[in-house]
Amino acid sequence: MISSEVVIALIVGVLTGVLLSKTLGNRGRTELLTNVVSKSTLFLTYVLVFVTGLRISQILPEALIRGQQTVLVIVTLSAMPAVLSLAVSYLMLRS
């Protein structure tokens, strides 16, 4: 249910973008629109980051109690995907 909402929003967005760039035609107007969309995205990101902070404040005491384990999970979950992406990419592009 939730994932279908996300996919629909994404597809409708892409179609809107393609349609708008064709309708506007003029490069200057398309760039203006790109700027407006970029600023809206920036604003929405700010709102989401703040709200995510609010939500996470609910579990902060629990995360602090778990301390060392939480840090280990975060470091591993951030480093492993980055390192393995790099390794797979290196192997694929070399072949």
Place this chain on the structure above:
Amino acid sequence: MLSKLGSSRITLLFAAGLLTGLVTNLRVRDEFLWLTLLCLIFAVGVSTGLEASKIKSMSRDKVSLQLKLILATVAGSLVGGVVTYFMLGEPPLKYSLAISAGMGWYSFTGTYLASIDPYLGFLGYVSNVLREVYTYIAYPLLAKKLRYSSISLGGATTMDTTLPVIASTGGAEAGILAFIHGTLLTFLIPIIIPALTSIPLR
């Protein structure tokens, strides 16, 4: 998408949200969070649609290179999630996969997972912020040796926040590849993460 977002400004906003929540005990309705997230996804879709002509204009060689790069980034990230799960035993496999599939897009991953469980949101947010930090530090060191492969390190952030580092140290061609790599991943992430979290796994 997240262009011009200074990491420090994001950190400050996140800290402000945390502090506000701790001090005032303010709660936000799930519906508001969802609506904002859907608006963000829609805006990302619009900007991908507006950039469609740039993506179409790539040469065939570059398309093949680009596809390999994207495939490698997604595959490496997912394998990273699996390895983490087998190393630490937490979070549950599907959430390990979902967090690693964030590929640096912390605002989406953190918010999406926080709507399932705030602790997962915390892990998703911080882990993906760190991926961006690693790219800032490691890309300039790896770019000469590994060339285009190093773009994979940045995941979705290569279209905005880490793009200046990539373009300045890897060159203009790496910059174009990185931008399209990040744009297409940003398009894929909102499909991959919800799909992973809906897998009937522990």
